[in-house]
Amino acid sequence: xxxxxxxxxxxxxxxxxxxxxxxxxHGIDPTFTTAYHLSATELASCLYLQPLQASALHRxxxxxxxxxxxxxxxxxxxxxxxxxxxxxxxxxxxxxxWVIYAKGRTNLLHSEKSLAVVGTxxxxxxxxxxxxxxxxxxxxxxxxxxxxxxxxxxxxAHKLTIRKKGVAIAVLGAGFDHIYPRENTALFHHLSRHHLxxxxxxxxxxxRKWQFPMRNRIISGLSDAVFITEAASRSGSLxxxxxxxxxxxxxxxxxxxxxSPMSAxxxxxxxxxxxxxxxxxxxxxxx
Numbered sequence: 001x002x003x004x005x006x007x008x009x010x011x012x013x014x015x016x017x018x019x020x021x022x023x024x025x026h027g028i029d030p031t032f033t034t035a036y037h038l039s040a041t042e043l044a045s046c047l048y049l050q051p052l053q054a055s056a057l058h059r060x061x062x063x064x065x066x067x068x069x070x071x072x073x074x075x076x077x078x079x080x081x082x083x084x085x086x087x088x089x090x091x092x093x094x095x096x097x098w099v100i101y102a103k104g105r106t107n108l109l110h111s112e113k114s115l116a117v118v119g120t121x122x123x124x125x126x127x128x129x130x131x132x133x134x135x136x137x138x139x140x141x142x143x144x145x146x147x148x149x150x151x152x153x154x155x156x157a158h159k160l161t162i163r164k165k166g167v168a169i170a171v172l173g174a175g176f177d178h179i180y181p182r183e184n185t186a187l188f189h190h191l192s193r194h195h196l197x198x199x200x201x202x203x204x205x206x207x208r209k210w211q212f213p214m215r216n217r218i219i220s221g222l223s224d225a226v227f228i229t230e231a232a233s234r235s236g237s238l239x240x241x242x243x244x245x246x247x248x249x250x251x252x253x254x255x256x257x258x259x260s261p262m263s264a265x266x267x268x269x270x271x272x273x274x275x276x277x278x279x280x281x282x283x284x285x286x287x
Contacts, residue, residue, distance in 0.1 A: 004032060007032040008032050010060075012202070016054075017057070019098065024046065025047075036061055036062070076101050076203065077102040079099070080099055087100075089222050093217060093247050095217070096221070098200075100199070101203065103176060104197055105195060114222055115138055115226075115227055116227065117145055118153060118229075118240050119228055120230040120232060120237065121150055122152055123153050124260065126257075128156055130229055134283060135166075135283075136160075136280075137280035137283075139161060139165075141284060144167050144169055146222055146223050147168070147171075148212075148215060149180075151184070155187060158191065159187065168191060169198060170196070172201070172215065173215040174201055176203040178205065212236060216236065220240050220244035220249055224250070225252055225283075227252045228241055229266070230256060230260075230262040231262070231263075234265070237265065241274065250275065252274065252283060253276055255276050
């Protein structure tokens with residue numbers, strides 16, 4: 001008989017299911033059993049689906065079963081909010097992921113200290129120098145460095161963490177079968193073996209633009225504070241900053257030149273009240 005985790009995992013991967021639709025099913029039945037006994041018509045009514053969508057969902061639920069064991073054979077661990085292993089920090093954000101796919105050292109999710117590092121994909125020499133100056137003292141305190149495996153700042157933060165023998169978590173905006181960007185393939189595999197990769201998207205999910213803001217809420221949610229090094233005036237890093245504030249996380253920002261477009265967003269955050277980072281001490285919690 002399918003377990004609660006198996007029922008949730010299958011629902012999570014079913015067509016036309018969203019975070020809110022899973023929440024609706026959970027509100028009706030926390031064990032997720034009822035969904036498998038509803039007709040396509042009843043699913044359409046309950047979840048506000050079009051008839052063809054409801055039929056596709058109904059077929060999937062009665063022809064497919066995804067289990068943690070299925071993924072464990074692929075080197076992927078499944079975490080849900082109903083497991084003790086699920087990260088405590090994420091339980092308290094507004095929309096915690098129903099399913100987390102993990103590759104690597106899942107014990108890192110329970111580290112005492114964590115810092116998210118995000119910034120522009122167009123990393124400047126100033127941004128790189130700042131990372132090399134500011135992050136090593138943080139790593140020496142045992143702080144986990146969290147970022148998103150994107151080009152630019154994310155990749156630089158991950159590589160610096162590896163080089164300085166720190167510990168890293170990378171949160172992806174796509175499934176594990178779609179490494180994005182491709183230039184980070186070697187980094188992806190190193191992190192999966194020695195650190196930790198996370199995604200809330202099933203492995204066969206390709207990268208789509210709207211998935212990256214979703215990914216960002218997990219980056220900030222897992223962190224005690226978010227450090228933004230560089231960001232243009234309209235940047236995904238700013239989305240992470242505002243999500244972090246909504247989650248009650250500290251937002252710390254690297255000041256930049258008024259002449260650099262890559263510092264326009266970060267300087268604006270400081271103007272709005274974010275804490276400027278002038279030295280590594282500004283990133284360190286008092287011992």
